[in-house]
Amino acid sequence: MSKRCVQVLNEALHEVFAERDDVYLLGEDILDPYGGAFKVSQGLSDAYPDRVLTTPISEASLFGVAAGMALRGQRPILEIMFGDFIALGLDQIVNGIAKFREMYDDQVTVPLVVRTPMGGRRGYGPTHSQSLEKLLLGVPNIVVVAASECHDLRELVVSAVEDERPVFLIENKLMYGRPNRRPEDGLIGELAVRESGARYPALTFSGTDFTEGTATIVTYGGMVPVVLDAVTELILEHEIFCEVVALSQLLPIELEPVFESVARTGALVTAEEGTLTGGFGAEIAARVQEACWSDLRGPVQRVAARDGIIPSARPLEDAMLPSAHDVVEAIVALEAVRS
Amino acid sequence: MLEIVLTREDANTEFALLAEWLVEDRAKVELGQPVCVVETTKATVEIEAPGVGTIVQLFAEGVEVELGKTVAYVAESAEELASLEKDAEREKPAPKPPDTDRKATRKAADLAERHGVELAAIDKRGFITEKDVEELIARQKAAASPERGSLLAGLSTENVSLPASFDLDESAGALDPTFLESLRSDPGSFRRLSPEAKVSALRENGAQVGEGVVLGEGSLVAAPQVVIESGVEIGSRATINCAEIVAIGESSQFGADLELQCRRAFLGAGIWAGRSIRFGGGGHRDPWAVLTVGDLAFVGDEAFVNVCRPVLIGREVFLTMRSLIVTHNVGHSLLEGFENRFAPVVLEDRSQIGLGAVIYAGCRIGAEAIVASNSYVTSDIPAGAFAIGVPAKVTGSSSHKVSRARQTDLARRMIDDLHELLASRGHEVSAIDDGEDRGFEVGGVRVAFAPSFSEARPPSVVLTFELHGQPSEGVVVLDLLAREVHGSGGGEVLESVREFCRKRGIRFEPGPWRYQGGLV
DSSP states (O other): OOOBHHHHHHHHHHHHHHHOTTEEEEETTOSTTTOSTTSTTTTHHHHOTTTEEEOOSOHHHHHHHHHHHHHTTOEEEEEOSSGGGGGGGHHHIIIIITTHHHHTTTSOOOOOEEEEEEOOSSOOOTTTSOOOHHHHTTOTTOEEEEOOTTSOHHHHHHHHHHOSSOEEEEEEHHHHTSBOOOOBTTEETTEEEEEOOSSSOOEEEESSTTSOOSEEEEEETTHHHHHHHHHHHHHHHHOOOEEEEEESEEESOOOHHHHHHHHHHSOEEEEEEEESTTSHHHHHHHHHHHHHTTTOSSOOEEEEEOSSOOOSSHHHHHHHSOOHHHHHHHHHHHHHHHO | OEEEEOOOOSTTOSEEEEEEESSOTTOEEOTTOEEEEEEOSSOEEEEEOSSSEEEEEOSOTTEEEETTOEEEEEEOSHHHHHHHHHHHTTTOOOOOOOOOOOOBOHHHHHHHHHHTOOGGGOOOSSOBOHHHHHHHHHHHHHHHSHHHHHHHTTOOOTTOOOOGGGGOOTTTTBOOHHHHHHHHHOHHHHHTSOHHHHHHHHHHTTOEEOTTOEEOTTOEEEOSEEEEOTTOEEOTTOEEEEEEEEEEOTTOEEOTTOEEEEEEEEEOSSOEEOSSOEEEOTTTTSTTOEEEEOTTOEEOTTOEEEOSSOEEEOTTOEEOTTOEEOSBOOOSOGGGTOOOOBOOEEEOTTOEEOTTOEEOTTOEEOTTOEEOTTOEEOSOBOTTEEEETTTTEEEEESSOOOOHHHHHHHHHHHHHHHHHHHHHTTOOEEEEEETTEEEEEETTEEEEEEEEESOOOSSEEEEEEEEOSOOOTTEEEEETTTTEEESSOOHHHHHHHHHHHHTTTOOOBSOOOOOOOOOO
């Protein structure tokens, strides 16, 4: 059985710590034996006590310190306990980290990595369950990478640490406990998978070995297993075959695998766990209609959380967040447009 | 004996989710081996075995467990295990749900069940679809009857009712080779024979020819195997010339000027075909030039069916006037990129091809689909679809749902129309109205519609939607929805009612059947 994602991430961190002595980890409650809220950093402080720095509860200063370390040639990794707390560091991100390199005429780089879990479905309430990566999508000169249980998580961590640009590595709370499902013999489950050669690769899934498809669904992160469930249901129950593009690099936006898939299927659905308005799906829809107008046979459909504040109660949270059923309905709606 | 307890990880948590067991129940565990994953509000924790021994689990996966509780024991000896087993009997972890990993789609599983085939026989990467099962069924059929399989080259016969003659013996109706040779070298002398002389000449030389067969003056039937069942009529100057076999089911009728040329022709019973019809054309001598036409099919005047690859026409198919089926094209060099296609055509049961429509090589028209007049079909049309245009596109369904109230209304109107028709033809018709039932009496026979039928006074012809029990002697029941005739008697009146229904698309079992003329 595949290793669980938390273990793969943990091993990758141990690996980069062993490889490079300029790597540091900063965050709250990351010292052993606690090892971080989701146990991703377990064992690191015991092995590298000088390079694992537990910090007070102040994300703004945490980002500031890390930015300074990166400017001086170190490779800090920040663990932000919950993705929601990114908001506390936004000034450092928007007015500092993203801008230093250009403001100093390329004389410096800011090679820091921010690791943080996003996503709900655990009943953690309004300030611990959000998917806020869309707040980062308009910030120039940073890299936003979303990990999913089907990506090579070790490779994502290593690439992020090696990157000279500031990288936000978005993890997912439910992902940690799940197996890291990598393609075996070109398949994940019964779906054929192709992996783009990009530094932060996109995975494209097909139930027909890429011979035919009704629509393309583009998604990332914690929505990947939800969309794969929906696609499997569409195949098993209706024999409707959709392709799925699971991006890992959300910013800078690179949509070649999406364009290729849409050329085969002629329709697009976007799926994200964040709220609908001003989201990832809106940006993708704009770009795909620009690039693939002649391939599209209907309007791009968006699946996302309902606009609103995420509730604590699990049933209310479920009602707000996009489900596999929502994805199935979006595809069925597309089919209705078609006929 | 060691205990595995869920310890409290942070202050504000009362319960934790036992997310996953990493070892099987009763497995041997080592000291420090992770045995389960527990999730609390902020943390996901692996719990390690406290020592060496056999684990006895007390909770199932996915259960919320109160912090501080014991979730498992580790038995360090056989005696400990035995005593734990006794206790565990009382609080056994719920069995894991069965493995629900499915590879086959619902459509595939349903089809496999209907045909009694094992999905395990499909060795394939990825999902198993309806198409995969269809191919398996076709392969199994081909293996069970190699002759038939190779004949259709694996073409699926799903939704195509083949005529009974398709399963004829190799030797049935084998014609004397010398006689066949004379038919081919000097067809004129056979053509000059009278219809009766033709039938006896064929019979004397080995052909299987039923009673009441009429081979029109000037017609020619030549094939190494000839099987013509009773009541078949073939028009006056028809030419039937098949390289291997021609088989025609009972009561089929073919008009004048028919030309039928292919390697093997299997025609069903009760087929009605108009004038100047042509089956054959280029490639009709090809080994794959196989034609099957199902029972009760209709082929309109001047229809042309090119047969160089299998053409399967299902039961009750309407191939109307001047429609055209091609199984190959002719054009410029394929080496220069021009299309060169040879492919079968399938018209599934009860499909309808409109006036002047063209069905291109490789297309399959689904059961009960309708192709509108003058359409040009270049791709498969799904079952039950209505397709129109050049090229044909599906724009809707071929039929719509009719409520029971509407059905009843339509059936009553049919009875009224029939009443009016008979009256206008000068027959003595008197109306009857027994509450729900609607009808009339003609020639001493009552004709009535009743939504459901249980009994009626003889002699009667009753049209109904539901038949309860057996109709008594002298009563005939026409079940309009099941399209079945029950009972006997009714004579000319029954025949006329049946013909009237036929013209409204309601064809009954038993078929085939021929209207000998009567009241309508």
